[in-house]
Amino acid sequence: MLIKKLRLKLEKIGKIYIIPTRYGLYFLLFVFILFLFSLIYGHSMAFTSTFLFVCLLMSSAVITNYNLKHIQVRSSSAKITTQVDHPSEVGLILNSLHERGAIWIEGYSSSNFDFEASPAIELSTKEKTQVKLSLRPHTRGIFQHSNWYLKTSYPIGLFTAWRPVSATLTIRVLPKSVDYNIVPLFLEETEMAHEHFMLVERKNDEDFYEYKPHAEGEPWRLIDWKVLAKSDVYLKKSFSADQRNGRYLFDYEKLVDLQHEERLSQLVFWTLQAIDTKIDFVVHLPGFKHQYFNSESSFENLWDLYATYKVPNS
Amino acid sequence: MILKHPYYNKLFTFQLFLLAATLPFVQQHPLPVLFFGLVLLLFPWFFLSLKDVAHKTIKISLVFFSLALVLNSYGTLKGLEPGLSLLLLVTLLKSSELATKRDQFIFLLMTVLSLVGHLLNVDQLIYVLYILLMALWMIRLFFSSEGYDERRSQSFRWSTKKSKDLFFIFAIAIPQAVLLFFFFPRFYVGNLSFSGSSPISKVGFIDELNPGDWSKTVEDRTPIFRASFQDGKPSRGGLYWRGAVLQKSLGFRWVVGDVPDDLERWGFFIGRGDIDRRYRVDFDSSFEHRLFTLPFTIRMDLKSHGRVLNTPGSLYQVHSSQSQAPRYEAATSPPWGAFDLSEQEREQYLQVPEVSNRLQRFATDFKSRFSSDQELIQGLLAYYHEQPFVYTLDPGSYLSRYPEDEFFFQRRRGFCEHYASFTGLLLRLWGIPARVVTGFQGGVYNPVGDYFVLRGEDAHAWVEAFTPEEGWTLVDPIRAIAPWRIEYGAEAFFLQLNGLDDPLNSDFEMNPSLWKRTLFTIDSYYYRANLFFTNYREDAQRSFLDYLGLSEFSPVRLLVFVGGIFFAFYLFSLFIYLPKRLPDPAYEMDFKLLKQSLLKAGFEKAPYQSAGHFHRLTEKHLPEHLRDDFSRLVHRYEILKYSSQTTSKSLERDFKKSIQLFIGELTRRG
Numbered sequence: 001m002l003i004k005k006l007r008l009k010l011e012k013i014g015k016i017y018i019i020p021t022r023y024g025l026y027f028l029l030f031v032f033i034l035f036l037f038s039l040i041y042g043h044s045m046a047f048t049s050t051f052l053f054v055c056l057l058m059s060s061a062v063i064t065n066y067n068l069k070h071i072q073v074r075s076s077s078a079k080i081t082t083q084v085d086h087p088s089e090v091g092l093i094l095n096s097l098h099e100r101g102a103i104w105i106e107g108y109s110s111s112n113f114d115f116e117a118s119p120a121i122e123l124s125t126k127e128k129t130q131v132k133l134s135l136r137p138h139t140r141g142i143f144q145h146s147n148w149y150l151k152t153s154y155p156i157g158l159f160t161a162w163r164p165v166s167a168t169l170t171i172r173v174l175p176k177s178v179d180y181n182i183v184p185l186f187l188e189e190t191e192m193a194h195e196h197f198m199l200v201e202r203k204n205d206e207d208f209y210e211y212k213p214h215a216e217g218e219p220w221r222l223i224d225w226k227v228l229a230k231s232d233v234y235l236k237k238s239f240s241a242d243q244r245n246g247r248y249l250f251d252y253e254k255l256v257d258l259q260h261e262e263r264l265s266q267l268v269f270w271t272l273q274a275i276d277t278k279i280d281f282v283v284h285l286p287g288f289k290h291q292y293f294n295s296e297s298s299f300e301n302l303w304d305l306y307a308t309y310k311v312p313n314s
Numbered sequence: 315m316i317l318k319h320p321y322y323n324k325l326f327t328f329q330l331f332l333l334a335a336t337l338p339f340v341q342q343h344p345l346p347v348l349f350f351g352l353v354l355l356l357f358p359w360f361f362l363s364l365k366d367v368a369h370k371t372i373k374i375s376l377v378f379f380s381l382a383l384v385l386n387s388y389g390t391l392k393g394l395e396p397g398l399s400l401l402l403l404v405t406l407l408k409s410s411e412l413a414t415k416r417d418q419f420i421f422l423l424m425t426v427l428s429l430v431g432h433l434l435n436v437d438q439l440i441y442v443l444y445i446l447l448m449a450l451w452m453i454r455l456f457f458s459s460e461g462y463d464e465r466r467s468q469s470f471r472w473s474t475k476k477s478k479d480l481f482f483i484f485a486i487a488i489p490q491a492v493l494l495f496f497f498f499p500r501f502y503v504g505n506l507s508f509s510g511s512s513p514i515s516k517v518g519f520i521d522e523l524n525p526g527d528w529s530k531t532v533e534d535r536t537p538i539f540r541a542s543f544q545d546g547k548p549s550r551g552g553l554y555w556r557g558a559v560l561q562k563s564l565g566f567r568w569v570v571g572d573v574p575d576d577l578e579r580w581g582f583f584i585g586r587g588d589i590d591r592r593y594r595v596d597f598d599s600s601f602e603h604r605l606f607t608l609p610f611t612i613r614m615d616l617k618s619h620g621r622v623l624n625t626p627g628s629l630y631q632v633h634s635s636q637s638q639a640p641r642y643e644a645a646t647s648p649p650w651g652a653f654d655l656s657e658q659e660r661e662q663y664l665q666v667p668e669v670s671n672r673l674q675r676f677a678t679d680f681k682s683r684f685s686s687d688q689e690l691i692q693g694l695l696a697y698y699h700e701q702p703f704v705y706t707l708d709p710g711s712y713l714s715r716y717p718e719d720e721f722f723f724q725r726r727r728g729f730c731e732h733y734a735s736f737t738g739l740l741l742r743l744w745g746i747p748a749r750v751v752t753g754f755q756g757g758v759y760n761p762v763g764d765y766f767v768l769r770g771e772d773a774h775a776w777v778e779a780f781t782p783e784e785g786w787t788l789v790d791p792i793r794a795i796a797p798w799r800i801e802y803g804a805e806a807f808f809l810q811l812n813g814l815d816d817p818l819n820s821d822f823e824m825n826p827s828l829w830k831r832t833l834f835t836i837d838s839y840y841y842r843a844n845l846f847f848t849n850y851r852e853d854a855q856r857s858f859l860d861y862l863g864l865s866e867f868s869p870v871r872l873l874v875f876v877g878g879i880f881f882a883f884y885l886f887s888l889f890i891y892l893p894k895r896l897p898d899p900a901y902e903m904d905f906k907l908l909k910q911s912l913l914k915a916g917f918e919k920a921p922y923q924s925a926g927h928f929h930r931l932t933e934k935h936l937p938e939h940l941r942d943d944f945s946r947l948v949h950r951y952e953i954l955k956y957s958s959q960t961t962s963k964s965l966e967r968d969f970k971k972s973i974q975l976f977i978g979e980l981t982r983r984g
Contacts, residue, residue, distance in 0.1 A: 022416070042500070046434060053449070055490040060483055078956075
């Protein structure tokens with residue numbers, strides 16, 4: 001009964017592994033030399049010193065081991081968004097029943113991620129402490145990472161102990177945001193902008209607002225040819241939508257010179273720039289309908305799309 | 315300016331540690347080693363400032379120089395002392411490269427190793443405390459050394475938590491060490507080839523007597539050895555501990571000279587004859603190789619490691635590969651009675667250097683007044699007593715051509731060395747074979763522990779004169795000049811001499827003051843504990859186990875036993891630190907209530923569903939007026955659970971209240 005209980009509890013904390021550090025090995029060598037001393041000289045003082053240092057070694061191992069017990073690790077349920085090859089921080093929350101020495105947390109690196117260890121922190125009793133560790137993703141996608149390990153060499157640094165813990169973190173990795181300098185994103189509605197980022201055509205005149213005189217330099221296609229035919233006046237239709245900035249179309253298929261991943265990178269770059277400057281835009285990816293985004297909307301769906309997009313087989 | 319650099323701050327801290335660890339044992343090293351060590355200690359930055367290649371070249375050559383220096387000073391590289399000197403120099407050299415954490419750590423370990431090595435020469439219980447302090451300091455230094463923590467953050471510094479843990483380590487390590495001390499099986503490996511005895515003598519006596527050169531020694535109150543007697547306390551006046559015999563007179567100075575070999579005659583008595591008195595001697599530290607013995611010691615049983623050598627002059631020496639404080643039991647016989655010296659011996663013991671006519675005349679005149687040698691000796695002692703000879707520790711130097719004349723005819727001031735030296739010379743002028751003996755006399759009797767403590771101040775010199783009727787007899791001129799020095803011991807006598815106390819009037823030893831008695835008691839217990847500590851070897855361990863009723867245990871079983879105890883200890887500590895489950899926070903309990911009431915209403919939250927997910931699935935099926943409340947509750951719950959801030963009590967109370975309200979509303983509507 002007791003053993004079963006103990007085993008259950010041990011399973012709950014997980015296994016704690018412990019090995020000597022480089023300094024621990026030096027210390028072991030030192031203790032071994034002392035032991036030789038004691039045997040050669042058969043001397044109480046030498047034996048006592050040896051025993052003392054051996055026991056210091058063992059006690060420090062116990063404390064290092066104990067340092068990792070009774071700690072809960074929690075992850076936030078929110079998705080973390082990052083980009084390929086872009087080092088970013090993720091946060092985990094540590095909750096401890098007792099005070100702790102220096103502990104840091106690391107992730108098990110995989111083909112998708114490289115993790116860097118968090119800085120060492122001291123935990124206080126029954127307080128949540130947020131630890132940040134940085135990761136560098138290799139591929140885009142939506143991943144769930146739940147394998148971490150707590151690590152410590154506290155207090156003397158003679159031993160390193162680690163303990164696998166699990167806390168699921170959802171990480172969405174976008175393509176790397178790269179500007180291939182094909183066209184700069186025009187922040188004002190100019191002819192160049194019209195050439196490259198086609199404004200979305202309107203289906204009907206429901207939002208017709210008024211006629212405005214056509215100014216020189218404005219695109220010819222704005223001219224209302226019917227009015228011109230009737231009255232020989234160059235007028236252009238203005239719509240209620242035009243009171244805002246125009247909508248930009250980010251079209252996957254237009255980026256013909258680039259590879260698949262490069263195209264996505266360029267799209268992400270434009271998208272981020274558009275969000276920063278509060279421009280409404282439309283993204284066109286083959287296999288998906290045109291999707292309209294304005295600066296107030298949530299971009300969750302778009303990020304999911306970028307992270308997981310595959311060109312459909314034609 | 316250079317001293318303000320953080321690196322040098324660290325360097326000084328580490329050097330301070332090295333100094334603290336080796337300074338008490340500095341006298342164990344010869345002067346050239348110490349001088350070179352001082353240079354290395356004071357100018358490490360000189361080596362640091364050199365460029366890479368020069369740095370390495372110079373350092374390697376310094377290692378070789380240290381090696382040569384040690385070889386030159388000791389004549390050998392074998393043995394503990396040369397090894398320690400070399401270790402000390404190399405450690406000091408190491409102090410010129412403390413840049414990395416690894417270097418610092420190795421430096422600390424080397425220092426502690428040399429400390430332990432030095433402690434092998436003292437073998438005192440009190441030094442256990444010293445090594446404990448040093449270990450504490452070492453770990454403290456390592457804690458704070460740069461780059462201790464591989465993942466250190468700015469916030470991670472020396473804290474009370476760290477000090478607590480440091481003391482905790484020691485608190486659990488010390489009882490374990492004590493346990494190991496008692497139960498770890500001891501076995502004697504024997505002398506390994508790389509240990510050899512040290513040819514350097516360190517303290518006290520040299521094979522020469524130059525009157526006046528002990529004036530510092532006799533002020534030293536360090537205990538040298540303790541002697542206890544089996545058959546009750548002997549009178550202090552008769553306790554002459556012989557250490558060295560000086561046969562060759564150079565006037566006022568005496569040296570060992572060519573030693574006449576009397577081993578054959580002495581060997582006849584060794585191990586035979588009646589036993590007069592049994593005694594035990596325990597040294598506080600290793601004191602050259604001499605074993606101080608009472609006259610006519612014929613049995614010698616060495617309790618510490620080593621081999622006893624009988625040397626001319628009926629003296630004993632120990633030959634050991636270990637500089638261990640000697641401990642031995644010995645027994646004396648009654649005086650050997652009449653015998654004759656050989657021609658060669660007689661010639662040696664009558665050797666006289668050139669003396670002044672005045673002394674020659676005095677000797678002849680004085681001798682003519684007495685008929686026998688015995689009377690002559692008694693007459694001389696009476697002469698010392700009657701004439702204004704002064705016993706003083708500050709007699710000044712005798713530098714004239716015939717210092718013995720200046721001493722005897724003019725100033726008449728001196729202490730044991732002066733009187734012994736002159737008496738020996740005078741006896742030889744009279745044709746009586748004589749030799750000067752150095753050693754200890756008297757000591758302080760500890761009535762609590764029933765033993766004598768012999769200190770530096772008890773150092774003494776006297777004369778042994780040979781008469782065919784009685785053999786070698788002891789002639790101590792101090793008995794005639796300052797009888798109190800012999801009867802009451804050096805401590806009491808010097809106190810009285812300096813006018814600090816007048817202990818001679820009271821019964822000093824039999825009726826000590828409370829303070830004295832306390833000191834005696836402490837000394838007595840310490841002596842016994844130390845005896846137990848230093849003698850705790852195979853035989854002592856066996857008798858200790860017998861005492862505990864564990865006499866059956868062989869070393870292997872003992873090892874298993876110790877292992878078992880440690881296993882039990884760590885299992886016990888595992889139980890003490892048994893993982894306690896973190897208690898569920900209050901909001902979790904409240905949320906559980908909510909889940910239960912929703913379950914009753916037909917909405918089940920699967921374990922894989924997060925709170926948010928559950929909310930999205932459930933919301934649309936709830937009555938409209940509850941939807942807002944529900945989403946607010948879920949949102950709050952997520953904040954409580956996942957925020958990195960510690961949740962406040964008031965927030966939790968609020969949450970609980972709203973959950974109760976929600977449940978109430980839910981159940982009312984069915």
